Amino acid sequence: MxxxxxxxxxxxxxxxxxxxxxxxxxxxxxxxxxxxxxxxxxxxxxxxxxxxxxxxxxxxxxxxxxxxxxxxxxxxxxxxxxxxxxxxxxxxxxxxxxxxxxxxxxxxxxxxxxxxxxxxxEGSLQEQVTSCDWILEVAGMGAEQLSERIESLLVADQVLVERVRKGRKTADNLRPSIVTLFHRGSGSTPGTQRIEASLSTKPRGVRPVELLEGIDPTLRLVRATRTGQYETVDGERFEPLSLQGLVRAPVNVGVQGR
Amino acid sequence: MTSVFEQLEPLLFSVEKPARYVGGELGCQMPTHGEGIVSWLLAYPDTYEIGLPNQGLQILYEIINERSDGAAERTYAPWHDLETLMREHGIPLFSVESHKPAHEFHIIAFNLSAELTYTNVLNMVDLGGIPVRTQERGANDPVIIAGGHCTYNPEPLADYLDAAVLGDGEEVVADITEAVARWLAIDEPERTRAELHRLLSAIEGVYVPSLYRPVFDGAVQVGLERIADWVPEIVEKRSVQDLGEWPYPKQQLVPLMEVVHDRLNVEVFRGCTRGCRFCQAGMITRPVRERPTEQVIDMVQRGIERTGYDEVALTSLSTADFSGIEPLVAAVVDNERNAGRVSVSLPSLRVDAFTVGTAAKIQQVKRTGLTFAPEGGTWRMRRVINKLITDDDLYAAVDAAFSQGWRRVKLYFLIGLPSERDEDVLGIAELGRRCVEIGRRYHSNVTVTASVGGFVPKPQTPFQWHAQDSGEELQRKISMLRSKAHETKGLTIRWHEPKASVAEALMSRGDRRMGAVVEDVWRQGGIFQEWGEFFDLSRFETAMERAGLLIEDVTTRQRSVDEMLPWDHLSAGLHKDFLVGEYQDALGELGVEDCRWTPCYDCGACTTLGLEHHVASAIAPAGGSQGTGQGIDLSVPVSVGLRPTS
Structure with a gap:
């Protein structure tokens, strides 16, 4: 050994x-x-x-x-x-x-x-990770309409989805957790549109299906890939571990969003 | 070969536990299909997490796939959510390996372990796009067969099965593969269902219902006509003599989601001659055939290292009775390679013959709960059912358990047993009370749970003639027991739904006319009936009425021992006079000893089948009083079968 x-x-x-x-x-x-x-x-x-x-x-x-x-x-x-x-x-x-x-x-x-x-x-992964990036392939809506829905979501102050907690219905606001959100044309699966999103884990983590519900409840998730999880230190994003084996490796990400 | 996976995949985001449907387990095989290969779809008529661990299915999966002329894949009942989507999108039942549609397999073989799954069998065949009734299937439809304990009375499914297989499957799957290959080789006009049935019926242990026509008079079956002289009068079960020749499964499936019995399972012996008269498994699997201890140790150690499981269950009907139990447990627990982190569980159904000390050795880490199964509330009741444990045996075992650190004891009982009186039922509360009292000597808070099931007299047992308690009577006894048990703090009574016992009786004791009931309940939407939240007796009641049958005729009616039973032509080797004698002895409160260690009383299993007990030791295990020829009045505190709960 x-x-x-x-x-x-x-x-x-x-x-x-x-x-x-x-x-x-x-x-x-x-x-x-x-x-x-x-x-x-x-x-x-x-x-x-x-x-x-x-x-x-x-x-x-x-x-x-x-x-x-x-x-x-x-x-x-x-x-x-x-x-x-x-x-x-x-x-x-x-x-x-x-x-x-x-x-x-x-x-x-x-x-x-x-x-x-x-x-x-280093602290625990659960505590340190502050955001995740996603590529989603969705169905149920045409390209134009999807772009419009995403545009209007990004300018809204609130994006409410209903959740049941301890048997009680509550309305959660997802907007603060949506860092970036893009429509990137059609997806690799036929009949789908591709969405890229960066979602913050604070104040609450947002799952891809919840994001779709926030964009439009008629959207159906066909494929979802988490492309990264990140820590944030002084406004800069780091990977918990890079592909080269470096712990807390800096990531070059252009500042995106609206 | 076609695969439905592309159609299935987009639906999997919308269903619970999608891992049920994708295969990929450690040990999963991708067999080659094609010319000269008979393909089997091994089907379990319940959810993936219930069916995957089934040892019988896994054994046959490997044996068939080792054959150059066989290929086997698996399927399980899709949960309601996926089934709805499958029907909506026109996706047929599929195998979890290659996602090949069920109707492309040559044989679909169901494992029948529980009667309340029968409606699921029909549902799965239908979901496969295959006619559910045998007579509607043609030359290009799969052969629908079944095996497992329920096939000792397959009459309720007789109109739906091409064949039912009795007994051990290891050898018979070869015969069936070859027979079906011969049938498939016949050119189409001659390749009829009748020819298939003729070929199958020539195989020992294979029952082909279409060759028999039962005759009824009112509630009773009065005759059984064979369609021709070549049709066997009696179908005898198949049995393997030497388990050592069948060290399967060699590659136990390790699923990618949690399932029941999620651990390594190694079968240590098959058969049981303790002789509990209510126990169908103990009657139909005789004689006792032990696996060589060295082989068990090898299978356990290889299994642990291959699977990564940290728990191994030594399975059998009464593992405490295994001749090599002590060296076996020591070999697993003491093996340095297991670093003290592998636990052993003994899910046996007996309350005898094992020391609490050995249990303590097994459960060094999690000493939370132990289960004992006295089955009867009084010593008289236990003599009737031949579960010869005295009250003192039980108290000694419970004392030992509490004194060695356990705080929870679970006791299993049956109610509705033959000759049962209210005092026998109330005896359960008294035993429970004494157990709580014993526990309090060692711990301030102890819990004793008595779990109570309603007895269903099963085919091929000494109680097969006996009248079952009605659902109302079972309910009365439960209420009576609960109010008595209420007097003892720390004693909890749990019970099974009496209505489910009624439906179980219909399915397990019914004759061929019950087929219409199974089909009707299924057509009413009654699937997953062994799941409490979906079970509904009213569907069965409606179906019985529509079929012109009376529930009482099947359940609460006492049969005379001269009455023809719907399963009389199917044999587990037992002589009828043995079963009758046992029934009479039961009512006379007389016990019978275990023939592994005492002289043979000729139940018929060995002599009919040309088998013998295959045990490593002819000496009864130490510490067990019951039925071992050691006498039951031992003054030393003996104990007692233990079943760690986990």
Missing amino acids: NRVPERVRIRYAKHGRIRYTSQRDMARVIERGLRRSRLPIAHSQGFSPRPLLAFSLALPTGCESLAEYIDLRFADGGGAGFDATADPEAGIEAAQWVAGVLQDTMPEGIEVASAGVLTGA
């Missing part, structure tokens, strides 16, 4: 039929994969020890993704626990080895893209 850093962040893509597996079930798939890999994953204490792994924002069932992340914590013993931050090159190499071992246990459609070493000071 190679040496394993204590904290590893993995980036993977989710494509094809595995996209119908829910986030909760994905966690089970990955837990079984970790056990099959025999990597020395650490466990929580207590009555029912759980493997220590943490996901970024849940990917809605049916959506594909180019950028999913998991943070893994490895236990001492079995080669774990060497100081990867003291020797960054060895750390990246070790993290990549972990990624390769994990990839071998993953079902078709899960592609591990990169791996990096964490210091422990």
Whole structure:
């Protein structure tokens, strides 16, 4: 067994039929994969020890993704626990080895893209990620009408969708969470239109189907791909882990929007 | 080969749990179809998450796919939401592997494990675009067959099945594959359904209903005509003698969504001779055939490493009775490669013969709840059903469980058993009260749950003649029990819907006339009837009335042992005089010992089928008093089968 850093962040893509597996079930798939890999994953204490792994924002069932992340914590013993931050090159190499071992246990459609070493000071993915980018293919409306609907959404102060919370209907305003929204012509699936959106996770996360409901309830989601998840530091966007294995890598994004 | 996936895909955003419909499990196979290959669609008539873990289906999936002349794919009942969309968009029932339409397969083989799924069988055949009635199917329609425990009385589905298979499937699937290949090779005008049925009926263990015509007089079946002399008078079940030759499944399917029994499952033996008289499974699967301990250990260890599961269930009808249970459990729990993180569960249905100590060893981590199944509320009742556990046996087991850290105990009972009196039902509350009392010696808060099911006298058991309690009577007993149990804090009563027991009786005990009822209930929209939220007895009542049948004739009517039963021509090997004798002994409150460890009483299973018990040890397991020839008045506190709840 190679040496394993204590904290590893993995980036993977989710494509094809595995996209119908829910986030909760994905966690089970990955837990079984970790056990099959025999990597020395650490466990929580207590009555029912759980493997220590943490996901970024849940990917809605049916959506594909180019950028999913998991943070893994490895236990001492079995080669774990060497100081990867003291020797960054060895750390990246070790993290990549972990990624390769994990990839071998993953079902078709899960592609591990990169791996990096964490210091422990990064904070949790759930807290750090502030926005997600999406490509959506939608049906149920022509190009012209869709452009109009998106235009009017972008100038509105409020985009209300109805939600049932604790048995009570409430109207949620999605507008503050819609950072950018574009109609990009027709989609790759016949009869669809392509939408690109950047959605903030604050004040609340917006799922693609909710966004469509906000644009026009007659729209039907045919395909959805999350293309990125981002942290924001001083107004600049960072990737939690780049394809090169760099933790918190800057992204060059033109400032878009209205 | 066609695939409906492109039509299906756009609908999957709109349905619950779309992972049910896409396959891709670890262990999923993509067999080649084509010339010279007989294709099977193995169908489970319930949802994916209920059907996927089914061991029988997975075993046959592998065996057929290993054959050069066979290919097997799987399908499950689509949930209401998808079914509606499929019918709207003209998408037929499909396999989860290649999404090939059901009607393109040569054989559709249903697993019948529960009677209330029968309407789903019809619905799935119909959704496949195939005529549901056998006589309406032609030369190019699939062969619709069924196997599983319910086929010991398949009469309610007789008009819908080309054949029903009795017993173990491992060997018979080869015979069926070859027979269907011969039929498919016949040129069309001669390739008739009648010829198919003739070929299938020549196979041992295969029952072809269309070759038999039952004769009725009022409530009773009085005769069974065969359409020709070559039609077998009796169809005997198939049994494999040596499980060691069949180490399947080798590649257990690991699904990409949560399913029931979501763990590694390894069958340790088949058959049970404990002799519980209410238990159909124990009667129809005799004799006991154990898998060699070394093979079990190997299957467990390979399975854990291949699947990544951290739980293994050792399956059988009474795993505590497995000869090699101690070394087996030790081998799994102590294996260093499992790092103490693999747990073992014993989902056996017996309350005997296992030490709480071993259970403690198994459940080192999560010691939350244990389940015992005394089945009867009093010692008298348990003698009637031949579940020979004394009250003291149970209390000793419960004491051991609470003293070793468990805080929740669940007890399984049946009500509506033969000769049952109110005091037997109230005995359940008394047992529960004593168990709570024992628990309080160790913990301040303990819960004891008594789960109560309504007894349905099943075909091929000693109680097959017995009158079932009416739904109202079961309800009365439940109410009585609940108010008694209310006096004990910490004791909870759970019960099954008595109306469901009525419908279950119609499906499991009915004769061929019940087919019209199954079809009517289905046409009324009554699918997924084993799901409480969709079950509705009124559909069955309406259908019975329309068919001119009386529910009481099937359920609460006492049959004489001379009456012809609709399943008399189907045999699990048991002699009728054995079943009659057991029924009489039951009413005389006499128990019978387990013939694995005591002399043979000739139930017929071994002698009829030319089989024998296949057990590694001829000595009864330590610690078990019941029916082992060790006597039941042991003064030492013995125990007791344990079923960890999880």
